[in-house]
Amino acid sequence: MTETLQTATTRATGTATSTATGPATNAAAPDAAAARDHAAWRAARERDLREPHGPLSQVALHWPTAVPRRLPGIPGEWWVADRTLFTRPVPGDRAVLAGDQVEPVGPTLVGVDEGRSRIVGTFLPEGRVRGEGADDEHEVAVEVVLRTGRYAVRPLDPQAATRTGFDHVPTFDYDPAWVLDVPVTWYEDPEPVTVGAAQPRLVHHVAVLGEVDVAHEGAVVTLALTGSRTEPTLLFSDEADGVAPWRILRIPAPDWAPATSGTLRLDLNRAVNLPYAFTDFGTCPAPLAGNHLPFAVTAGERAPR
Secondary structure (H helix, E strand, C coil), rough: CCCHHHHHHHHHHHCCCCCCCCEEECCCCCCCCHHHHHHHHHHHHHHCCCCCCCHHHHCCEECCCCCCEEEEEEEEEEEEEEEEEEEEEECCCCCEEECCCCCCCCCCCCCCCCEEEEEEECCCCCCCCCCCCEEEEECHHHHHHECCCEEEEECCCCCHHHHHHCCCCCEECCCCCEEEEEEEEEEEEEEEEEEECCCCCCEEEEEEEEEEEECCCCCEEEEEEHHHCCEEEEECCCCCCCCCCCEEEEECCCCCCCCCCCEEEHHHCCCECCCHCCCCCCCCCCCCCCCEECCCCCCCCCCCC
């Protein structure tokens, strides 16, 4: 993989060429149907962000230790033993964590895979009155994540100011010039790589699926594709003002034919912010070294804060 990273860096300087054919091209002229489709996609994106226990509801990030202790604002005690996270209720707590796999008495073992997360249970904070509407609008969810072998506990509060005060994500205007058909080279086997994260001292283990060549004003930059074969992703940074340090583009799954080269469509109007851009509690992966576009991508989402 070291060789691959070096190749990507070299190509970014324009001193080598890709095995795929041709530079990136604009895929479409202005089209009313495409603009309507983009508007519908944006509306769905905003709805997803507004989910009661979505990224806008993150309010803290706690790192339990080997000593059982309370975590601010979360019922029970939490600790790590034998590389496993445990929680148990504390007698007298008015707020109680409830969930299908939460033991009402005694310790609950909480398991999650590296790089993943899951909601363990929910609780109604002390002093909060359950009003009208769904429980999701009132109850705090407790999410457990495992990053770099360390467990973290993240409360998701639907009453968080980042959610209740949310209006919309600022974006660049839709521009079909940023819909690019680019040469792509798929690897026969995904290559494991370690990248940084939005939180210090954390890393993510990702799989590199292939690479694309993006052409702009005579220069060609090679970027690595990560994610999975069902949803390739492009994590990248660029030189635009007013955007997050890096963004992500999720690419509709291509036809996985045996050929290793071809063309992939990148609609950079759909470049979005990861959760770390909305609060201080995201643990999102950073781009690979070299996944930087040395020009301004004036498409997609702007920084939300």
